[in-house]
Amino acid sequence: MKDEALLVADGLRKTYALPGRGRLTAAEDVSFTVARGGSLGIVGESGSGKTTVARMLVGLVRPDAGGVRVDGRPREARTPRRKAARLARAREIQMVFQDPYVSLDPRLTAAQCLRTALRLHGRDDGTAAELLDRVGLGEREAASLPRHLSGGQRQRLAIARALAPGPRVLVLDEAVAALDVSIQAQILRLLDEIRRDTGVALVFVGHDLAVVQHITDEVLVMRRAGSSNRAPPGGF
């Protein structure tokens, strides 16, 4: 294990009970590391457990075995009860969800959405404008509800919201899968810029190897209910 690794996933395992007696293994002994400011792609066919791994990283799913460490500190499997601990945990890893049509609160404008996240983390409201600018959204979009934004604009907003707490790692779960190809390219360019400018590490989960290779330094391939193979993008 490299000393400089920022994010370490070690032997993550998750199974779900099936109706009857069986259990479905969603992820089995998944281990990887991501360097500071680095990027890792996780690809695999449907049902290979990519999303489960992404949700285990951010704490939405509790692993049956294994754990996640950020900067050498283990992340608790349970969401901490204390607010300060919850917020500190949130500042380690943030997530961008697959479907921008349902991942934004329909009642909040883009600016309100960002201000909510910023205030929660005690950050200045004014940062909302910077974040919107950072992801290429203007004043008109800032005052718009999600239903008045296009899919690409919504995903830009979702990225800005994920950046609001100032995370060290950004997990993107099929973040461009619901978008048109031309919009996908724009979002991928934006993510690349953000990574270069802010030094945030990216974990990009997707099913399209070409897309994942485009943005990441290394790729982890997950197979159905099995472990994983890791290689630099050219290796596949």
Next chain:
Amino acid sequence: MTALTLTPIRVRARRPVGVTVAAAFLGLVVPAAVLAPLLAPYAPDAIDLSASLAGTSPGHLLGTDSSGQDLLSRVLYGARTSLIAPLLLLAVAALLGVTLGVLAAWRGGWTDAFVSRLTDVMYAFPGLLFTVLIIAVFGTGMTTSVLALGLAYTPTVAKYTRSLALSESRKPYVDAYRVQGMGGARICALYLVPNLGRSVAGYLVVLFGEALMSLATLSYLGFGAQPPSSDWGLMVQEGQASVVQGALLPALVPGTAIALVVVSFNVVGVWAADRLGGRN
């Protein structure tokens, strides 16, 4: 060659005639209730025994009851309690029902099992019997009736809210709040419940007519409003004795008022609930 351009037409669902009529009727009844002191020709409790059981006349447009009280004045004043009481009842049911429903959906596990069994047990009792039991313990009166019926309606609202909250809490925007480090209570109170608001409001509009009917039934049975109140249910009960004397108006006027308002609220409520997404 002419280019054919297809302009999207905004199709707006036409409001059914029945809904328009019902809404117009309620549009008259609600201001009439508010302005009852200005519109009513007599005080609701003004007794004139010389005009007992008088029929319709220019002096008493809807006739009088056995005490010579003007029925139009009483119905106008009665609209106030008959409309405000269901509103309070539903406020009680909404406060308790939404809290329990969201709590059950959010916490899951034994909390959900406990709330679900509790609502099932309350369902097992007929609502009216449950209400009468509470009134038997705490005494008759409008306040007790409103609180008792509020409790009786709570399981209905709780079950409905639970099912809505279950699907809403699984949406990624709620996960996003969790990942941001927001606490469960804050997510529920500030973001989850407001997003259920439209659907719950639509459902409550549908329940309004039913709540009004339940309260009128309690007053008719003598458990709710007490004399000399001009509550419609109580008026029907008082007017019933006059029917054998051949005077139908004392029972017919408040009875018709109840029927028209309940039907109007149902018609408008179902239409509103469909539009607000409250009827799935």
